[in-house]
Amino acid sequence: MITVWGGQTSRSLRVVWLLEEMGLPYRIRHVDMLSAEKDPAWLAVNPGDFLPAIQDGEVAMVESVAILEYLMGRYGPTPLQPSPGDPAFPAYQQFLHLGEAGLATLIMVPLVSGFIAPEAERDNWGARWARECVGRRQLLVRRQLQAAPYMAGETFTAADISVSYALRLGANHAGFALSGAEQDYLARTTARDAYKRAFARSHEGVPG
Structure with a gap:
């Protein structure tokens, strides 16, 4: 199960949107970026304390566009990602x-x-x-x-x-x-x- 760490208006929406388009199972763990007390589990995933991040088995990743590329590369092929030979x-x-x-x-x-x-x-x-x-x-x-x-x-x-x-x-x-x-x-x-x-x-x- 892919875990998406995110917030209400954060770039995690990109990740969740892609997961929905691809029909992949996932769960969301919300992160309150304004809280003075940070969840240790969250900081273990991303000590830089910025959203979004994912956990996929032993893989932890940050940066929304990199996450999109990872998910499409690992769980594709998908029409959401044209092949290098495609004119698009x-x-x-x-x-x-x-x-x-x-x-x-x-x-x-x-x-x-x-x-x-x-x-x-x-x-x-x-x-x-x-x-x-x-x-x-x-x-x-x-x-x-x-x-x-x-x-x-x-x-x-x-x-x-x-x-x-x-x-x-x-x-x-x-x-x-x-x-x-x-x-x-x-x-x-x-x-x-x-x-x-x-x-x-x-x-x-x-x-x-």
Whole structure:
């Protein structure tokens, strides 16, 4: 049984979404990142104390996109991951990683500044720079959506799990504006039954 360590709005949603798409059994262990007292079992899995992480037998992994690649490689093949010879593979690979490295990681700077920093420090140079960087990377997403309904072309893949999470994070928690095409794209990806199940499972047993 795969154990997913996660939180209500964390990147663990990517992992749970993929597990639902692939029909793999799993359980969720919630982690309260704001708690001063950390679960020793959690810190044994990831002493860095950041989400998400998984345990799969003797394997423990962190970093959401790396976890997606591990699960697809170990339990695939799956249509969520085009083969290297597939014409869709380059776009798939690019957007799988852009969803985290180019979008979600940068989105965290203004998000954290807005929620945690003292009032006078929220509109800081780093947060403004990160917003500009995200805006430029959204141009790549928008260009792709002019050509195809999904990040790798005509078919939904794990790249869409990666990018969809980032766009929702930015729009819902950091005030990023989405174009009409991006909004339509999120409507398509989050209408999937696997996403709905993943979202519901990720919120089970969470107070509030």
